Amino acid sequence: MTLKNNKLSNNLFEVKDCTIITRMGGVESAINLRELKERLITCSIDCLYYHFCETLIRPAFDNPEYRNDFALWAAYNLRDRVLAERLGIINPYSFSNLEDLRERIIEIVEDRLSCLSYILSVPKGDEFIFMRAATVVFDTGLVLKKPSDLLLYLPKMSKSTLYYHFMEARRRTQDRVDDFTFWLQFHPDKNQRIIDALSQIDFYFINLNELKSVLIKTLKNVVNKS
């Protein structure tokens, strides 16, 4: 993976877009919690990223109950609401890296296993299937010159653009910051209030339509107060 932010030398922000295509994760599926734990230990971190973060941009039903696939599987296939709730509250972006996230999920699963008197297996067809995705990033042709352009052009940005710059950026950058913030930090017309406001957004538990509204509202609030 190429790790980089979108800051350009002349302070322009090149707006990108991305698409993903889902592929099989390369580990066997899990039919019960014990197998899930075993697979979690060995699966690629791309699988963890897919099941926690790429759920937003793949074509699937936007289940309002849980944001990650592990919680959904626990709730609807294992029918273990306790486990589903514990997995459901995990915010993957709060971990410093995906290995730490892996450790936390395994911890939760192990803890749950220790409380169960028997291990329930799901019927064929309901297994947890590990997936990952291939990503293609491309130009949109849109370039932002000054911070105020961000509010101007946000309504025209695709959901996948927002995903790429606001969420996926945190995976590809060492300081785990979104691309907008990174750009604004180094811009001569830097507006610290915007940067602070962006950092306050609790984005993981909302979908991308909601994220767009929240971003627009947040920026408008800052502009109005200014």
Next chain:
Amino acid sequence: MIAARSLDSYKKIAGEIAISQLGQLSKNLKGAKVVHVNSTREGGGVAEILNWMVPLMNELGLNTSWVVIEGNEGFFDVTKAFHNGMQGSPVKLTNKMIKCYEDTLKLNFTRLQNQLEEADFVFIHDPQPAAFLDMCPNRKGKWVWRCHIDSSNPSREVWKYIKSKVVKYDASIFSMPAFAQPLPHPQFIIAPSIDLLSEKNCDMSSKEISEILNKYNIPDNVPILTQVSRFDKFKDPLGVIEAFNELIKSIPAELVLAGGGATDDPEGKVVFEEVIKAAEDNDHIHVLMLPSDSHKTINALQRASTIVIQKSIQEGFGLTVTEALLKEKPVIGGNVGGIKLQLHNHYTGFLVETPEGAALRIRELLHDKDKLNRMGKIAKKFVIENFLLTRHLREYLTLLVGLKCELTNYVLTESSNC
């Protein structure tokens, strides 16, 4: 064949952003020669997909063609056996069957050799043309096997043979993760889609809908329940009749079982006769064997329905479910294949295991019109956001860019030299 439409005509439905994304993605693929190969020009979901996908890929600057393999009845009996075997039916493959299959494909290959050898990308749809790769040692492009059917539990004998043919492909595509079989190359997941501008899905006036109901003598003074599908045992039309007979003990309704045959499906006639027999004593069951171009009729039947049924016991993706959801109809569907991807209990429909389960859920919805309407609205939104052909095309383009870049997991198009 339906008339080709331009990308511009999809702007209103999918939005300008979606169309612009396709243009940007395809910049890296201009002039690439893409060949799609399948076994029928009409009938079934694959032909429907290729009917729109090929012209749109061409409009985006790819040099795309679609070729169909030809064969006699014996050949299609074998490929039907492959199809059934891939869907889990026990099938015995004899040497004679294999010889008939391979000899026919060799004849087809002679006809298509130049096109296949020169292509940059070849998509082989379903098992029927799968053996082409072995016959094409001088190929220069990437070959992808696109499996549209539910291959989650294939007959061991059939899969052993098909696997020996597809194992050397550069990649394969399945409609759902559960359908994928262990193969040594990357396996991608692309769900199919529907075309909102096609005759089968475009808006219709109430007058047009009434005319079609009158044509087939279907009363509309009681709820209409419809299953649209080929007359195929995996679609369980007899189970639908059983569910209906249970339902009308308490609620008056009409049942429409509408379907057609396809040129590669010799078993359809047998199943159709069984359905006719099961329905012969009930005037409220309407069994319609429709020609493959009856798109408007199917559109009208789905729109006239209160609830749509797809009680399959094996299913590929189930585009008829997607079509019904688009028309704001909750669907009662079998808990199998791609139907599971589309029906979410209490949101877009209900997944059921038995005829009794289907009858129970139909009853529930007929008694609660508010819930029925609410689910219909969620269903439509779900389809618009996930199953339009623009999303489908975008995923194919994403795969092609990925293949061009040797299947790197992360491609930055402006900086890649591939």
